[in-house]
Amino acid sequence: MKTFNRVFTVIVFIFLYIPMIVLAVASFNAGRDIAVWKGFTFGQYGALFRDGVLLPLLLNSVIIAVISSLAATVLGTMAALGIRAMSPRMRRVTMAVTNIPMTNPEIVTGVSLALLFAFLGQVMKINNVMGFATLLIAHITFNLPYVILSVMPKLGQMDPNLRDAAMDLGCTPLQAFFKVIIHEIMPGIISGALMAFTMSLDDFVISYFVYGPGFVTLPVEIYNYTKKPLQPKIYALFTLLFMVILLMMVLMNLLQAKDEKRLRRARGVFGEKEEAKT
Protein backbone atom coordinates (compact mmCIF):
# COMPACT_ATOMS: atom_id res chain seq x y z
CA MET A 1 0.00 0.00 0.00
CA LYS A 2 2.79 2.36 0.90
CA THR A 3 4.61 1.77 -2.39
CA PHE A 4 1.33 2.28 -4.24
CA ASN A 5 0.89 5.60 -2.47
CA ARG A 6 4.39 6.69 -3.40
CA VAL A 7 4.03 5.65 -7.03
CA PHE A 8 0.68 7.39 -7.23
CA THR A 9 2.10 10.60 -5.75
CA VAL A 10 5.00 10.52 -8.21
CA ILE A 11 2.61 10.04 -11.14
CA VAL A 12 0.46 12.95 -10.00
CA PHE A 13 3.51 15.21 -9.76
CA ILE A 14 4.77 14.12 -13.16
CA PHE A 15 1.44 15.03 -14.74
CA LEU A 16 1.38 18.35 -12.91
CA TYR A 17 4.88 19.45 -13.79
CA ILE A 18 5.80 17.79 -17.11
CA PRO A 19 4.19 20.57 -19.21
CA MET A 20 6.19 23.18 -17.30
CA ILE A 21 9.40 21.22 -17.78
CA VAL A 22 8.76 20.81 -21.51
CA LEU A 23 8.16 24.55 -21.77
CA ALA A 24 11.33 25.39 -19.85
CA VAL A 25 13.40 22.98 -21.96
CA ALA A 26 11.91 24.40 -25.16
CA SER A 27 12.90 27.89 -24.05
CA PHE A 28 16.57 26.85 -24.09
CA ASN A 29 16.31 25.03 -27.43
CA ALA A 30 18.21 26.59 -30.32
CA GLY A 31 15.67 25.23 -32.84
CA ARG A 32 12.11 26.37 -33.35
CA ASP A 33 10.44 22.98 -33.01
CA ILE A 34 9.87 21.76 -29.44
CA ALA A 35 10.21 18.15 -30.57
CA VAL A 36 13.79 18.46 -31.84
CA TRP A 37 16.74 19.44 -29.68
CA LYS A 38 19.14 21.61 -31.66
CA GLY A 39 21.46 22.69 -28.86
CA PHE A 40 21.41 24.81 -25.72
CA THR A 41 21.03 28.59 -26.00
CA PHE A 42 20.10 31.66 -24.01
CA GLY A 43 19.23 33.27 -27.35
CA GLN A 44 15.45 33.15 -26.79
CA TYR A 45 15.88 35.08 -23.54
CA GLY A 46 18.06 37.64 -25.32
CA ALA A 47 15.43 38.02 -28.04
CA LEU A 48 12.76 38.38 -25.35
CA PHE A 49 14.54 41.24 -23.58
CA ARG A 50 15.15 43.05 -26.85
CA ASP A 51 11.48 42.70 -27.78
CA GLY A 52 9.63 46.01 -27.90
CA VAL A 53 6.14 44.46 -27.96
CA LEU A 54 6.05 41.66 -25.39
CA LEU A 55 7.72 43.50 -22.52
CA PRO A 56 5.32 46.49 -22.45
CA LEU A 57 2.47 43.96 -22.53
CA LEU A 58 3.99 42.12 -19.60
CA LEU A 59 4.26 45.45 -17.80
CA ASN A 60 0.54 46.04 -18.48
CA SER A 61 -0.27 42.67 -16.93
CA VAL A 62 1.88 43.40 -13.89
CA ILE A 63 0.35 46.87 -13.41
CA ILE A 64 -3.16 45.43 -13.48
CA ALA A 65 -2.17 42.54 -11.19
CA VAL A 66 -0.48 44.80 -8.61
CA ILE A 67 -3.21 47.45 -8.45
CA SER A 68 -6.12 45.01 -8.56
CA SER A 69 -4.64 42.71 -5.92
CA LEU A 70 -3.85 45.65 -3.60
CA ALA A 71 -7.32 47.11 -4.02
CA ALA A 72 -8.94 43.71 -3.57
CA THR A 73 -6.83 43.15 -0.45
CA VAL A 74 -7.95 46.40 1.18
CA LEU A 75 -11.61 45.91 0.22
CA GLY A 76 -11.53 42.20 1.03
CA THR A 77 -10.04 42.72 4.48
CA MET A 78 -12.66 45.34 5.24
CA ALA A 79 -15.38 43.00 4.02
CA ALA A 80 -14.02 40.12 6.09
CA LEU A 81 -14.09 42.29 9.27
CA GLY A 82 -17.69 43.20 8.51
CA ILE A 83 -18.74 39.65 7.77
CA ARG A 84 -17.05 38.45 10.99
CA ALA A 85 -19.14 40.91 13.00
CA MET A 86 -22.40 39.55 11.60
CA SER A 87 -24.67 37.04 13.30
CA PRO A 88 -23.69 33.44 12.42
CA ARG A 89 -26.68 33.02 10.14
CA MET A 90 -26.07 36.20 8.17
CA ARG A 91 -22.41 35.28 8.02
CA ARG A 92 -23.18 31.97 6.36
CA VAL A 93 -25.47 33.62 3.84
CA THR A 94 -22.96 36.36 3.03
CA MET A 95 -20.11 33.89 2.63
CA ALA A 96 -22.21 31.81 0.26
CA VAL A 97 -22.95 34.89 -1.84
CA THR A 98 -19.28 35.86 -1.79
CA ASN A 99 -18.17 32.43 -2.93
CA ILE A 100 -20.47 32.24 -5.92
CA PRO A 101 -18.26 34.37 -8.21
CA MET A 102 -15.40 31.94 -7.58
CA THR A 103 -17.36 28.91 -8.69
CA ASN A 104 -19.20 30.75 -11.44
CA PRO A 105 -17.73 29.87 -14.86
CA GLU A 106 -15.29 32.61 -15.83
CA ILE A 107 -16.87 32.99 -19.23
CA VAL A 108 -20.19 33.88 -17.62
CA THR A 109 -18.50 36.48 -15.42
CA GLY A 110 -16.62 37.85 -18.45
CA VAL A 111 -19.65 38.16 -20.71
CA SER A 112 -21.85 39.64 -18.01
CA LEU A 113 -19.21 42.21 -17.05
CA ALA A 114 -18.72 43.12 -20.72
CA LEU A 115 -22.46 43.61 -21.17
CA LEU A 116 -22.66 45.67 -17.99
CA PHE A 117 -19.78 47.91 -19.09
CA ALA A 118 -21.20 48.32 -22.60
CA PHE A 119 -24.56 49.22 -21.07
CA LEU A 120 -23.03 51.73 -18.64
CA GLY A 121 -21.01 53.19 -21.49
CA GLN A 122 -24.20 53.82 -23.42
CA VAL A 123 -26.00 55.31 -20.46
CA MET A 124 -23.07 57.58 -19.66
CA LYS A 125 -22.51 58.39 -23.36
CA ILE A 126 -18.93 57.15 -23.28
CA ASN A 127 -18.06 55.88 -26.71
CA ASN A 128 -15.04 53.97 -25.58
CA VAL A 129 -15.69 52.55 -22.16
CA MET A 130 -13.56 49.40 -22.44
CA GLY A 131 -9.95 49.82 -21.42
CA PHE A 132 -7.80 50.15 -18.33
CA ALA A 133 -10.65 51.00 -15.97
CA THR A 134 -12.90 48.11 -17.03
CA LEU A 135 -10.03 45.64 -16.85
CA LEU A 136 -9.14 46.88 -13.38
CA ILE A 137 -12.72 46.72 -12.10
CA ALA A 138 -13.14 43.21 -13.52
CA HIS A 139 -9.91 42.01 -11.92
CA ILE A 140 -10.77 43.51 -8.53
CA THR A 141 -14.18 41.83 -8.79
CA PHE A 142 -12.86 38.33 -9.32
CA ASN A 143 -10.00 38.84 -6.83
CA LEU A 144 -12.21 39.90 -3.92
CA PRO A 145 -13.57 36.48 -2.88
CA TYR A 146 -10.05 35.01 -2.70
CA VAL A 147 -8.94 37.69 -0.24
CA ILE A 148 -12.06 37.34 1.89
CA LEU A 149 -11.67 33.58 1.90
CA SER A 150 -8.11 33.71 3.17
CA VAL A 151 -8.65 36.49 5.75
CA MET A 152 -11.81 35.00 7.32
CA PRO A 153 -10.16 31.96 8.95
CA LYS A 154 -7.43 34.17 10.45
CA LEU A 155 -10.12 36.35 12.03
CA GLY A 156 -11.74 33.19 13.36
CA GLN A 157 -8.47 31.98 14.90
CA MET A 158 -7.85 35.32 16.57
CA ASP A 159 -8.70 35.68 20.25
CA PRO A 160 -11.81 37.92 20.21
CA ASN A 161 -10.73 39.45 23.52
CA LEU A 162 -7.66 41.04 21.89
CA ARG A 163 -9.74 43.83 20.40
CA ASP A 164 -11.48 44.52 23.69
CA ALA A 165 -8.17 44.46 25.52
CA ALA A 166 -6.69 47.00 23.11
CA MET A 167 -9.68 49.29 23.55
CA ASP A 168 -9.55 48.88 27.33
CA LEU A 169 -6.00 50.14 27.13
CA GLY A 170 -7.18 53.30 25.37
CA CYS A 171 -7.20 52.47 21.64
CA THR A 172 -9.93 53.79 19.41
CA PRO A 173 -11.53 51.03 17.27
CA LEU A 174 -9.41 52.17 14.31
CA GLN A 175 -6.23 52.13 16.39
CA ALA A 176 -7.19 48.71 17.73
CA PHE A 177 -7.36 47.48 14.16
CA PHE A 178 -4.06 48.96 12.98
CA LYS A 179 -2.12 48.23 16.19
CA VAL A 180 -3.44 44.80 17.10
CA ILE A 181 -5.85 43.05 14.76
CA ILE A 182 -3.98 43.62 11.52
CA HIS A 183 -0.84 41.98 12.94
CA GLU A 184 -2.83 38.94 13.97
CA ILE A 185 -4.44 38.47 10.56
CA MET A 186 -1.45 39.59 8.47
CA PRO A 187 -0.59 36.08 7.18
CA GLY A 188 -4.14 35.78 5.84
CA ILE A 189 -3.92 39.18 4.21
CA ILE A 190 -0.59 38.40 2.57
CA SER A 191 -1.65 35.01 1.24
CA GLY A 192 -4.89 36.57 -0.01
CA ALA A 193 -2.95 39.31 -1.78
CA LEU A 194 -0.52 36.83 -3.38
CA MET A 195 -3.37 34.63 -4.50
CA ALA A 196 -5.14 37.63 -6.01
CA PHE A 197 -1.93 38.70 -7.73
CA THR A 198 -1.39 35.34 -9.41
CA MET A 199 -5.05 35.00 -10.38
CA SER A 200 -4.96 38.43 -11.96
CA LEU A 201 -1.64 37.94 -13.73
CA ASP A 202 -2.74 34.87 -15.66
CA ASP A 203 -6.39 35.70 -16.23
CA PHE A 204 -7.42 35.32 -19.84
CA VAL A 205 -11.12 34.56 -20.12
CA ILE A 206 -12.54 37.53 -18.22
CA SER A 207 -9.93 39.98 -19.55
CA TYR A 208 -10.69 38.87 -23.09
CA PHE A 209 -14.22 40.25 -22.83
CA VAL A 210 -13.49 43.54 -21.10
CA TYR A 211 -10.24 44.77 -22.65
CA GLY A 212 -10.43 47.82 -24.89
CA PRO A 213 -8.41 49.67 -27.48
CA GLY A 214 -6.32 51.55 -24.93
CA PHE A 215 -5.01 48.71 -22.82
CA VAL A 216 -4.49 44.98 -23.18
CA THR A 217 -2.80 42.31 -21.05
CA LEU A 218 -0.23 39.75 -22.12
CA PRO A 219 -2.40 36.57 -22.11
CA VAL A 220 -5.01 38.23 -24.33
CA GLU A 221 -2.43 39.42 -26.84
CA ILE A 222 -0.64 36.05 -27.05
CA TYR A 223 -3.96 34.38 -27.80
CA ASN A 224 -4.20 36.51 -30.95
CA TYR A 225 -0.86 35.35 -32.33
CA THR A 226 -2.27 33.32 -35.18
CA LYS A 227 -0.94 34.91 -38.34
CA LYS A 228 2.65 33.72 -37.95
CA PRO A 229 4.19 30.72 -36.18
CA LEU A 230 4.69 31.13 -32.43
CA GLN A 231 8.14 32.50 -31.71
CA PRO A 232 10.28 30.57 -29.20
CA LYS A 233 10.91 33.75 -27.19
CA ILE A 234 7.35 33.31 -25.95
CA TYR A 235 8.45 30.03 -24.32
CA ALA A 236 11.18 32.02 -22.58
CA LEU A 237 8.64 34.58 -21.40
CA PHE A 238 6.33 31.93 -19.97
CA THR A 239 9.20 30.11 -18.29
CA LEU A 240 10.16 33.34 -16.53
CA LEU A 241 6.54 33.95 -15.58
CA PHE A 242 6.27 30.45 -14.15
CA MET A 243 9.47 30.96 -12.15
CA VAL A 244 8.12 34.22 -10.67
CA ILE A 245 4.86 32.54 -9.62
CA LEU A 246 6.78 29.58 -8.20
CA LEU A 247 8.99 31.93 -6.20
CA MET A 248 5.96 33.76 -4.83
CA MET A 249 4.34 30.48 -3.79
CA VAL A 250 7.50 29.36 -2.00
CA LEU A 251 7.68 32.73 -0.28
CA MET A 252 4.07 32.44 0.78
CA ASN A 253 4.64 29.01 2.29
CA LEU A 254 7.76 30.17 4.12
CA LEU A 255 5.83 33.09 5.59
CA GLN A 256 3.07 30.77 6.73
CA ALA A 257 5.52 28.36 8.33
CA LYS A 258 7.24 31.23 10.14
CA ASP A 259 3.91 32.53 11.35
CA GLU A 260 2.88 29.17 12.74
CA LYS A 261 6.19 28.94 14.59
CA ARG A 262 5.62 32.42 16.02
CA LEU A 263 2.12 31.51 17.15
CA ARG A 264 3.34 28.34 18.82
CA ARG A 265 6.11 30.21 20.60
CA ALA A 266 3.76 32.99 21.70
CA ARG A 267 1.35 30.48 23.14
CA GLY A 268 4.23 28.74 24.88
CA VAL A 269 5.43 31.96 26.52
CA PHE A 270 1.93 32.88 27.53
CA GLY A 271 1.40 29.47 29.08
CA GLU A 272 4.63 29.69 31.10
CA LYS A 273 3.67 33.05 32.55
CA GLU A 274 0.30 31.73 33.64
CA GLU A 275 2.01 28.84 35.33
CA ALA A 276 4.37 31.19 37.15
CA LYS A 277 1.46 33.17 38.52
CA THR A 278 -0.24 30.22 40.08
Next chain:
Amino acid sequence: MKKIVSVLIVLVLVLSLTACGGSKKNVINVYNWGQYISDGSDGYIDVNDAFEKATGIHVNYMTFDSNESMYTKLKTGGSSYDVIIPSDYMIARLIDEGLLLPLDFENIPNYKYIDDAFKNAEHDPDNVYSVPYTWGTVGVIYNSAYVDEADVGSWDLLWNEKYSGKILMFDNPRDSFAIAESLLGFSQNTRDPDELRKAADKLIEQKPLVQGYVMDQIFDKMERGEAWIAPYYAGDYLLMAQENEDLRFFFPKEGFNFFIDAMCIPSSCANKDGAEAYINFLCDPEICGENLDYLGYSATETEAKQYMDPETAASEIAYPPEEILSRGEVFQYLDAESTQLMDSLWLEVKTHSTH
Protein backbone atom coordinates in the same frame (compact mmCIF):
# COMPACT_ATOMS: atom_id res chain seq x y z
CA MET B 1 -0.73 49.97 6.27
CA LYS B 2 -1.76 53.63 6.01
CA LYS B 3 1.25 54.17 3.82
CA ILE B 4 0.24 51.35 1.51
CA VAL B 5 -3.28 52.72 1.22
CA SER B 6 -2.11 56.23 0.46
CA VAL B 7 0.43 55.01 -2.07
CA LEU B 8 -2.33 52.98 -3.69
CA ILE B 9 -4.69 55.95 -3.87
CA VAL B 10 -2.01 58.17 -5.37
CA LEU B 11 -1.18 55.48 -7.92
CA VAL B 12 -4.79 55.08 -8.99
CA LEU B 13 -5.22 58.85 -9.26
CA VAL B 14 -2.07 59.31 -11.32
CA LEU B 15 -3.01 56.46 -13.62
CA SER B 16 -6.55 57.68 -14.16
CA LEU B 17 -5.16 61.16 -14.85
CA THR B 18 -2.75 59.86 -17.45
CA ALA B 19 -5.58 57.80 -18.95
CA CYS B 20 -7.70 60.95 -19.28
CA GLY B 21 -4.79 62.91 -20.66
CA GLY B 22 -4.30 60.22 -23.28
CA SER B 23 -7.85 60.37 -24.55
CA LYS B 24 -7.65 64.09 -25.26
CA LYS B 25 -4.70 63.71 -27.60
CA ASN B 26 -5.08 62.83 -31.25
CA VAL B 27 -5.47 59.06 -31.01
CA ILE B 28 -6.68 56.29 -33.26
CA ASN B 29 -7.58 52.76 -32.23
CA VAL B 30 -6.45 50.16 -34.74
CA TYR B 31 -7.81 46.61 -34.58
CA ASN B 32 -5.89 44.08 -36.64
CA TRP B 33 -4.93 40.38 -36.70
CA GLY B 34 -2.19 39.44 -34.21
CA GLN B 35 1.32 39.66 -35.70
CA TYR B 36 -0.07 41.22 -38.86
CA ILE B 37 2.06 44.34 -39.09
CA SER B 38 5.79 44.95 -39.11
CA ASP B 39 6.53 45.86 -35.47
CA GLY B 40 10.23 46.66 -35.61
CA SER B 41 11.50 43.15 -34.81
CA ASP B 42 14.39 41.57 -36.72
CA GLY B 43 15.47 44.96 -38.06
CA TYR B 44 12.28 45.60 -40.07
CA ILE B 45 10.31 48.84 -40.01
CA ASP B 46 8.08 49.67 -37.01
CA VAL B 47 5.03 50.84 -38.96
CA ASN B 48 2.99 52.27 -36.07
CA ASP B 49 5.99 54.14 -34.73
CA ALA B 50 6.75 55.57 -38.18
CA PHE B 51 3.12 56.71 -38.48
CA GLU B 52 3.24 58.44 -35.09
CA LYS B 53 6.43 60.22 -36.06
CA ALA B 54 5.06 61.27 -39.44
CA THR B 55 1.65 62.52 -38.27
CA GLY B 56 1.77 63.00 -34.49
CA ILE B 57 -1.29 60.76 -34.17
CA HIS B 58 -0.92 58.16 -31.44
CA VAL B 59 -1.84 54.58 -32.37
CA ASN B 60 -3.54 52.28 -29.87
CA TYR B 61 -2.87 48.97 -31.54
CA MET B 62 -5.07 46.01 -30.60
CA THR B 63 -5.25 42.56 -32.12
CA PHE B 64 -7.73 39.75 -32.73
CA ASP B 65 -7.28 36.06 -33.52
CA SER B 66 -10.07 35.55 -36.07
CA ASN B 67 -12.62 37.47 -38.11
CA GLU B 68 -15.34 36.03 -35.90
CA SER B 69 -13.88 37.23 -32.60
CA MET B 70 -13.32 40.68 -34.09
CA TYR B 71 -16.98 40.71 -35.15
CA THR B 72 -18.13 39.73 -31.64
CA LYS B 73 -16.04 42.52 -30.11
CA LEU B 74 -17.53 45.08 -32.51
CA LYS B 75 -21.06 43.86 -31.83
CA THR B 76 -20.68 43.76 -28.02
CA GLY B 77 -19.97 47.48 -28.06
CA GLY B 78 -18.27 49.43 -25.33
CA SER B 79 -15.18 50.03 -27.40
CA SER B 80 -14.60 52.28 -30.34
CA TYR B 81 -12.23 51.28 -33.12
CA ASP B 82 -11.13 53.57 -35.92
CA VAL B 83 -9.45 51.14 -38.32
CA ILE B 84 -10.11 47.39 -38.62
CA ILE B 85 -8.53 44.90 -41.03
CA PRO B 86 -10.90 41.94 -41.59
CA SER B 87 -10.95 39.44 -44.48
CA ASP B 88 -13.14 39.52 -47.58
CA TYR B 89 -16.19 37.52 -46.44
CA MET B 90 -16.32 39.34 -43.10
CA ILE B 91 -16.25 42.71 -44.89
CA ALA B 92 -19.30 41.65 -46.89
CA ARG B 93 -21.08 40.75 -43.67
CA LEU B 94 -20.12 44.02 -41.94
CA ILE B 95 -21.32 46.06 -44.92
CA ASP B 96 -24.52 44.04 -44.94
CA GLU B 97 -25.18 44.85 -41.29
CA GLY B 98 -24.32 48.53 -41.69
CA LEU B 99 -21.30 48.35 -39.41
CA LEU B 100 -18.89 50.13 -41.77
CA LEU B 101 -18.60 53.79 -42.76
CA PRO B 102 -18.04 54.85 -46.38
CA LEU B 103 -14.46 56.09 -46.84
CA ASP B 104 -13.58 59.60 -47.95
CA PHE B 105 -11.06 58.88 -50.71
CA GLU B 106 -10.04 62.56 -50.85
CA ASN B 107 -8.17 61.79 -47.61
CA ILE B 108 -6.63 58.62 -49.05
CA PRO B 109 -4.73 59.86 -52.13
CA ASN B 110 -2.42 56.82 -52.01
CA TYR B 111 -5.41 54.67 -53.02
CA LYS B 112 -4.29 55.34 -56.60
CA TYR B 113 -1.39 52.91 -56.09
CA ILE B 114 -3.71 49.94 -55.39
CA ASP B 115 -3.71 47.57 -58.36
CA ASP B 116 -6.94 47.27 -60.32
CA ALA B 117 -6.98 43.52 -59.74
CA PHE B 118 -7.96 44.13 -56.10
CA LYS B 119 -10.54 46.81 -56.73
CA ASN B 120 -14.23 46.10 -57.33
CA ALA B 121 -13.91 42.82 -55.44
CA GLU B 122 -17.03 40.85 -54.71
CA HIS B 123 -17.21 41.90 -51.06
CA ASP B 124 -17.06 45.63 -51.89
CA PRO B 125 -18.10 45.93 -55.56
CA ASP B 126 -18.14 49.75 -55.69
CA ASN B 127 -14.95 50.37 -53.64
CA VAL B 128 -16.78 52.35 -51.00
CA TYR B 129 -15.86 50.72 -47.70
CA SER B 130 -12.49 49.04 -47.97
CA VAL B 131 -8.88 49.51 -49.04
CA PRO B 132 -6.96 46.24 -49.69
CA TYR B 133 -4.13 45.59 -47.22
CA THR B 134 -2.69 42.24 -48.32
CA TRP B 135 -3.75 39.22 -50.28
CA GLY B 136 -2.65 35.65 -50.66
CA THR B 137 -3.44 32.21 -51.97
CA VAL B 138 -3.60 28.63 -50.76
CA GLY B 139 -1.80 25.93 -52.74
CA VAL B 140 0.12 22.70 -52.30
CA ILE B 141 3.67 22.53 -50.96
CA TYR B 142 5.59 19.34 -51.74
CA ASN B 143 9.08 17.97 -51.30
CA SER B 144 10.59 17.37 -54.76
CA ALA B 145 13.12 14.90 -53.33
CA TYR B 146 10.37 12.40 -52.58
CA VAL B 147 7.36 13.37 -54.66
CA ASP B 148 7.23 12.38 -58.31
CA GLU B 149 6.67 15.42 -60.57
CA ALA B 150 4.22 13.33 -62.62
CA ASP B 151 1.83 13.19 -59.65
CA VAL B 152 1.81 16.96 -59.19
CA GLY B 153 -0.77 19.48 -60.38
CA SER B 154 -4.05 18.57 -58.76
CA TRP B 155 -5.51 18.45 -55.25
CA ASP B 156 -5.63 14.64 -55.73
CA LEU B 157 -1.96 14.59 -54.72
CA LEU B 158 -3.30 14.86 -51.16
CA TRP B 159 -5.27 11.65 -51.77
CA ASN B 160 -2.38 9.74 -53.41
CA GLU B 161 -1.80 6.46 -51.56
CA LYS B 162 1.85 6.36 -52.65
CA TYR B 163 2.55 9.07 -50.08
CA SER B 164 0.50 7.60 -47.25
CA GLY B 165 1.63 8.93 -43.86
CA LYS B 166 3.55 11.82 -45.41
CA ILE B 167 0.57 14.08 -46.07
CA LEU B 168 -0.49 16.99 -43.82
CA MET B 169 -3.87 18.67 -43.78
CA PHE B 170 -5.29 21.96 -42.48
CA ASP B 171 -6.60 21.79 -38.94
CA ASN B 172 -9.67 23.93 -39.58
CA PRO B 173 -12.96 23.09 -41.27
CA ARG B 174 -13.20 25.95 -43.76
CA ASP B 175 -9.83 25.38 -45.45
CA SER B 176 -10.09 21.59 -45.40
CA PHE B 177 -13.61 21.54 -46.83
CA ALA B 178 -12.59 24.03 -49.52
CA ILE B 179 -9.96 21.53 -50.75
CA ALA B 180 -12.35 18.59 -50.84
CA GLU B 181 -15.01 20.74 -52.51
CA SER B 182 -12.59 21.94 -55.20
CA LEU B 183 -11.55 18.36 -55.92
CA LEU B 184 -15.18 17.25 -56.21
CA GLY B 185 -15.95 20.16 -58.52
CA PHE B 186 -18.17 22.04 -56.05
CA SER B 187 -17.90 25.71 -55.18
CA GLN B 188 -15.79 26.48 -52.10
CA ASN B 189 -18.77 28.47 -50.89
CA THR B 190 -21.37 25.74 -51.27
CA ARG B 191 -24.24 25.71 -48.79
CA ASP B 192 -25.78 22.54 -50.19
CA PRO B 193 -25.96 19.96 -47.34
CA ASP B 194 -25.48 17.09 -49.83
CA GLU B 195 -22.32 18.62 -51.23
CA LEU B 196 -20.99 19.29 -47.74
CA ARG B 197 -21.73 15.66 -46.82
CA LYS B 198 -19.84 14.44 -49.90
CA ALA B 199 -16.91 16.69 -49.07
CA ALA B 200 -16.82 15.26 -45.54
CA ASP B 201 -16.82 11.72 -46.97
CA LYS B 202 -13.94 12.69 -49.23
CA LEU B 203 -12.00 13.95 -46.19
CA ILE B 204 -12.79 10.72 -44.30
CA GLU B 205 -11.50 8.77 -47.31
CA GLN B 206 -8.26 10.76 -47.08
CA LYS B 207 -7.83 10.34 -43.33
CA PRO B 208 -5.84 7.04 -43.33
CA LEU B 209 -3.17 8.72 -45.49
CA VAL B 210 -2.88 11.85 -43.34
CA GLN B 211 0.05 12.15 -40.95
CA GLY B 212 -1.61 14.93 -38.99
CA TYR B 213 -4.05 17.83 -39.01
CA VAL B 214 -1.87 20.84 -38.26
CA MET B 215 -1.46 24.57 -38.73
CA ASP B 216 1.87 26.15 -37.78
CA GLN B 217 3.63 22.82 -37.20
CA ILE B 218 3.60 22.55 -41.00
CA PHE B 219 6.73 24.72 -41.05
CA ASP B 220 8.95 22.32 -39.14
CA LYS B 221 7.46 19.13 -40.48
CA MET B 222 7.96 20.22 -44.09
CA GLU B 223 11.36 21.84 -43.56
CA ARG B 224 12.72 18.67 -41.92
CA GLY B 225 11.20 16.36 -44.52
CA GLU B 226 9.09 14.63 -41.90
CA ALA B 227 6.10 15.25 -44.14
CA TRP B 228 6.26 15.63 -47.93
CA ILE B 229 2.96 17.13 -48.99
CA ALA B 230 0.89 19.87 -47.36
CA PRO B 231 -1.65 22.51 -48.41
CA TYR B 232 -0.76 25.96 -47.07
CA TYR B 233 -0.46 29.69 -47.76
CA ALA B 234 1.83 30.74 -50.61
CA GLY B 235 3.48 33.41 -48.46
CA ASP B 236 4.43 30.84 -45.85
CA TYR B 237 5.82 28.53 -48.54
CA LEU B 238 8.36 31.23 -49.45
CA LEU B 239 9.58 31.23 -45.84
CA MET B 240 9.83 27.42 -45.79
CA ALA B 241 11.69 27.32 -49.10
CA GLN B 242 14.45 29.40 -47.54
CA GLU B 243 15.04 26.55 -45.05
CA ASN B 244 14.69 23.61 -47.42
CA GLU B 245 15.60 23.97 -51.11
CA ASP B 246 13.73 20.81 -52.13
CA LEU B 247 10.34 22.31 -51.32
CA ARG B 248 8.14 23.24 -54.30
CA PHE B 249 4.71 24.80 -54.67
CA PHE B 250 1.86 24.57 -57.16
CA PHE B 251 -1.60 26.01 -57.68
CA PRO B 252 -4.04 23.08 -58.10
CA LYS B 253 -5.79 23.02 -61.46
CA GLU B 254 -9.25 22.58 -59.89
CA GLY B 255 -9.07 25.98 -58.18
CA PHE B 256 -7.88 27.32 -54.86
CA ASN B 257 -8.70 29.83 -52.16
CA PHE B 258 -7.74 33.42 -52.75
CA PHE B 259 -8.14 35.93 -49.91
CA ILE B 260 -7.98 39.70 -49.53
CA ASP B 261 -7.66 41.40 -46.15
CA ALA B 262 -8.68 45.04 -46.33
CA MET B 263 -8.73 48.15 -44.15
CA CYS B 264 -12.14 49.49 -43.14
CA ILE B 265 -13.58 52.08 -40.78
CA PRO B 266 -16.27 50.70 -38.44
CA SER B 267 -19.31 52.76 -37.48
CA SER B 268 -18.04 53.13 -33.88
CA CYS B 269 -15.13 55.23 -35.19
CA ALA B 270 -14.31 58.35 -33.15
CA ASN B 271 -11.51 59.84 -35.27
CA LYS B 272 -12.31 59.35 -38.94
CA ASP B 273 -9.67 61.80 -40.19
CA GLY B 274 -7.00 60.01 -38.17
CA ALA B 275 -8.26 56.65 -39.44
CA GLU B 276 -8.09 57.78 -43.06
CA ALA B 277 -4.61 59.21 -42.49
CA TYR B 278 -3.56 55.79 -41.16
CA ILE B 279 -5.04 53.93 -44.15
CA ASN B 280 -3.34 56.40 -46.47
CA PHE B 281 -0.03 55.91 -44.68
CA LEU B 282 -0.21 52.12 -45.07
CA CYS B 283 -0.87 52.59 -48.80
CA ASP B 284 2.31 54.57 -49.24
CA PRO B 285 4.33 52.30 -51.56
CA GLU B 286 7.49 52.49 -49.47
CA ILE B 287 5.69 51.68 -46.19
CA CYS B 288 3.61 49.01 -47.91
CA GLY B 289 6.72 47.39 -49.43
CA GLU B 290 8.70 47.31 -46.19
CA ASN B 291 5.71 46.15 -44.15
CA LEU B 292 4.92 43.26 -46.50
CA ASP B 293 8.56 42.29 -46.75
CA TYR B 294 8.29 41.46 -43.06
CA LEU B 295 4.82 39.88 -43.25
CA GLY B 296 5.55 37.61 -46.22
CA TYR B 297 2.06 38.08 -47.65
CA SER B 298 1.54 39.61 -51.10
CA ALA B 299 1.34 43.36 -51.71
CA THR B 300 -1.67 44.95 -53.36
CA GLU B 301 0.50 47.59 -55.06
CA THR B 302 2.90 46.97 -57.95
CA GLU B 303 4.57 50.25 -56.99
CA ALA B 304 5.56 48.77 -53.61
CA LYS B 305 7.63 45.96 -55.14
CA GLN B 306 10.67 48.19 -55.67
CA TYR B 307 10.98 48.54 -51.89
CA MET B 308 10.75 44.80 -51.28
CA ASP B 309 13.22 41.96 -51.36
CA PRO B 310 13.67 41.61 -55.19
CA GLU B 311 13.46 37.83 -55.06
CA THR B 312 10.03 37.89 -53.36
CA ALA B 313 8.78 40.63 -55.65
CA ALA B 314 9.73 38.61 -58.73
CA SER B 315 8.27 35.35 -57.39
CA GLU B 316 5.51 33.82 -59.51
CA ILE B 317 4.22 32.13 -56.39
CA ALA B 318 3.71 35.31 -54.40
CA TYR B 319 2.47 37.09 -57.53
CA PRO B 320 0.99 34.46 -59.87
CA PRO B 321 0.13 35.54 -63.44
CA GLU B 322 -3.41 36.47 -64.33
CA GLU B 323 -4.33 33.10 -65.92
CA ILE B 324 -3.54 31.25 -62.68
CA LEU B 325 -5.11 33.85 -60.43
CA SER B 326 -8.37 33.60 -62.35
CA ARG B 327 -8.75 30.03 -60.98
CA GLY B 328 -8.78 31.40 -57.43
CA GLU B 329 -12.03 31.65 -55.51
CA VAL B 330 -12.68 34.07 -52.64
CA PHE B 331 -14.43 32.73 -49.52
CA GLN B 332 -17.88 34.15 -49.00
CA TYR B 333 -19.75 34.45 -45.76
CA LEU B 334 -21.52 31.18 -44.91
CA ASP B 335 -24.77 31.42 -43.01
CA ALA B 336 -24.93 30.08 -39.45
CA GLU B 337 -26.70 26.89 -40.52
CA SER B 338 -24.04 25.88 -43.06
CA THR B 339 -21.25 26.81 -40.67
CA GLN B 340 -22.78 24.59 -37.99
CA LEU B 341 -23.24 21.71 -40.40
CA MET B 342 -19.64 22.08 -41.56
CA ASP B 343 -18.39 22.16 -37.96
CA SER B 344 -20.25 19.00 -37.00
CA LEU B 345 -19.15 17.20 -40.19
CA TRP B 346 -15.59 18.29 -39.46
CA LEU B 347 -15.87 16.80 -35.99
CA GLU B 348 -17.00 13.59 -37.63
CA VAL B 349 -13.92 13.62 -39.87
CA LYS B 350 -11.59 14.30 -36.98
CA THR B 351 -13.07 11.60 -34.73
CA HIS B 352 -13.48 8.99 -37.47
CA SER B 353 -11.55 5.85 -36.62
CA THR B 354 -9.13 4.79 -39.34
CA HIS B 355 -8.95 1.16 -38.25
